[in-house]
Amino acid sequence: EPEVTQTPSHQVTQMGQEVILRCVPISNHLYFYWYRQILGQKVEFLVSFYNNEISEKSEIFDDQFSVERPDGSNFTLKIRSTKLEDSAMYFCASRGQGAYGYTFGSGTRLTVV
């Protein structure tokens, strides 16, 4: 069964450093998403991406965040200057045209120290 792959599984970074979280969505999917889950809390929407541009973003997704699909297979989330409160699990998801079901990756646990 096709999977969404995320790397790394765990990233530890110092406050103020830049991080890039990587995702390989399912190959024929067209819509891509980042969600995050702070420990013990609900999953929260960050951003959706379609046709090489952001289609929607939440208030969490401020100027410190950016997304990119650099080569047609990878989908990345960059946090420019990490803060302690960015510590969370970050999930990538993708879905196909007209398909309602999402497929989520296993997540990257980001720890900012």
Added chain:
Amino acid sequence: GESVGLHLPTLSVQEGDNSIINCAYSNSASDYFIWYKQESGKGPQFIIDIRSNMDKRQGQRVTVLLNKTVKHLSLQIAATQPGDSAVYFCAENPPGGPGNKLTFGGGTRVLVKP
């Protein structure tokens, strides 16, 4: 003040019994709903979905019921097994926006007792 994690409601169920997990959704215009299972350290795993033009849908050992009048969604798991122990989230797809984001509910922890 100090932020606290969400206190998850917990459902303890005996192995072999049926489980019912409930969810209240927020947007009366949402047209699509999904139940996800999340095991510790893993991403949400799709269980079953339902469109707003239906009130019931069955899968293998799972049934989702939708009551649009009271904005309520439930997941029934038949003959609960130890492998069903996880946190279960409902998610709704509110209308508007081309991205079709999902809005997740707070989750219910299911503990299956052997």
